[in-house]
Amino acid sequence: MKIILRILLLLLGVNAGLLYLHYSQSAAANGAKDHPDTYRQEIEVINRADGLYIRHHFYDLATGRYEIIWPEGSVEQECLTEGSVSCSRLNEAGIAFDEGEGDQQSIAYKIPKKESLKDRKLFKRPFVLLQDAKPLTTVFHMTDEQNIGGMWVNGLERVGKADKERISYRLYRGVGFVNELYWQPQDVPIAYSGNKLSVYGEGIKEKQIKEMESILEEIGGDHVSVVLSPLNKTLYAQRFVVEKPMNMDQVVKQVARMSVQSRFMIPANEPSMNSMLASILGDQAIGTKAEQGAFNRLKESLDEKKYSAFRQKVRGRIGQELSAAQLDEELQNVMNFDSQYFQKTMHEQQYSYPFLLLDSRNVLLDGEEIKDLKAVVQDEKSFYPADELLTRMGYQITSNDQSIYIESPKRNYRFSRIEPFYVMNDRKYDYQEEPYKYISGKLYFDEVWLRRIFLVLIEKSDESIAIEQIEQLIKEMEKE
Known part of the structure; x- marks a missing residue:
């Protein structure tokens, strides 16, 4: 029986290995890559009356297969020079560069125009892309055989120009890729x-x-x-x-x-992240008034050392995917407290959401954990949500424009919302520092005042925050 079990385990191990090998080969065959391939490119554009004639050269290609994404509406898609090694990897269907050794490939295509350029014109996505790959550098030649004048713009640096009797030429080059081309009649x-x-x-x-x-x-x-x-x-x-x-x-x-x-690679449903990241890295408020307010609130809430450390964390994410939730994680790494600030402001677009931190420790009341209850840290003080905590302690909470009422069979409180005092069982107490505050419309009590007013002990460890009602402790002691 033991021998049979060993054989079965051995077969299971072999099958698992074969499945992994099959999966990894399948992923490679389907073009799944941990990191996109890179290449260099050169684009030649010739402006004629009926369209833009484009010659597109790819350099330093890897040996793997590249799917070609042709521009929408492009025609006359072909090898630049038939029979040449310059497009030896272009397959018959014209949809990919197949696997091969040729690291330089050249193709040609045309973007038709219904009429000659007169008013300004933006060509969107007029150039070929390679799936799961990106260009490191681009050299761009713009030749106007119509000599219509004006100016061509694509985002690259213009490094050369020449104007002749019947033709004009512009040379651009730079890092990365551009997939927009703009012309306007005014130079x-x-x-x-x-x-x-x-x-x-x-x-x-x-x-x-x-x-x-x-x-x-x-x-x-x-x-x-x-x-x-x-x-x-x-x-x-x-x-x-x-x-x-x-x-x-x-x-x-x-x-x-x-x-x-x-x-950065930013989620499409978090457009305000562009302004926030620009503000953080540029160290100045960028964007709409609301977006600037969210950044200013962040900067005002961090001391210089922590703000500098946070900026370094953000700078370290350049070239990567970065969402609001991930930005909160980076803030947590600096502050040692949980945060939802960027998720609230950038993802949910609650631009007036206050800057606060969440204590990650579990909160226990009389030895029992209160799930989903977290202490809030703001201005280096801890606050506890009244609804979740005080109701568990046997209180009922109501309010109106003048007062907040917190009542139980043994003690009744009334907190004035107009003047600095509260009443406990018909006895009035004045205060200078407010014991509670509203955060995003929710009532919270300061930890110091929570101990003093509601007669609790609060002990903190690395893992938890233990809150115990003094009356409950006395009862337990009496039982013993």
Whole structure:
């Protein structure tokens, strides 16, 4: 019997190993990757009357299979040069680069136009993407065979230009990828060009340029282009801004948000995270008035040392997924208390939610744990929710505009909501520091006052907070 059991265990182990091997091979075959592949690319765009003619070159490709995501509406999708090794991995269906050794591949396609460009035009997602891969760098050639003038913007730094009798040419390059191309009939002169920022316009203040440059350097985002002209209509793209000079304050904030978007993977249902992260990393309030208020409340609630440590935690998450819940975890690592601040403000969009921390220890009343009850820490003081705690102690709580009533068979309390006093069993007590406060519309009592008024002992350990009613302790002692 023992021999049979050993054989069965051995077979189970072998089967488990085979299943794991099959799964891992299947995942690889389906393109599942822990980290996206990277490559370099070069894009040549030729503007003609009937469309944009694009030659797209990929360099430093790995040997694995790459699914090709063609731009919606693109036509004439083909190998750049038939029979050439430059597209030896392009399969017959034209939907992927198959596995192979050729690390350079080149394709061609066309984005049709219904008419020649006259008014401004934004081409959205006009370029090929490779599934589960991203470009490290992009070199971009823009050739206008119609010579229509105006200016082309894509978010990359413009590093060269040439204008001839019947043709104009612009050269761009930079880190990352752009998948938007914009043209406007008005050509705006360049005012500033750097690794992180290009500004087109006239009369731009140096202070504003330095502010945007500083934010981009601090966050470490991709290059951003800003086009400023009194004739402009507002346009915010992934890596460029088209705006009027009078709206520079908004431009600076938008540049910060765009920089964050290029550095973090943020959930689509938490759009305000862009402004919050830009505010934290740039150390200045960015976004709407409500979003700025949420950041200011955070900064005012942390001392300089902890605020600096938290910013370092956030900076360490650059290039990763980051949600409001994960931001709360990073805050917890700094403060040593639980937090829901970012989930409340950024995810649930309760922008006026107060900054408070949750004591992670379990709360026990007379030896029995009260589930889902957590002490709140605010301004280094502990507060306990009245509804969950006092009702368990035998009190009933009611209130109106003037008073809060907390009543039990033995003791009755009335707390004035207008003047600094409370009444216990018909005896009035004045106070200077308020014993309770409302947090997000919920009644909480200060720990010190909880001991004094409601006659309890509170003992804390690393694992729990033990609250015991003195009267209950006396009863237990009398039994003994």
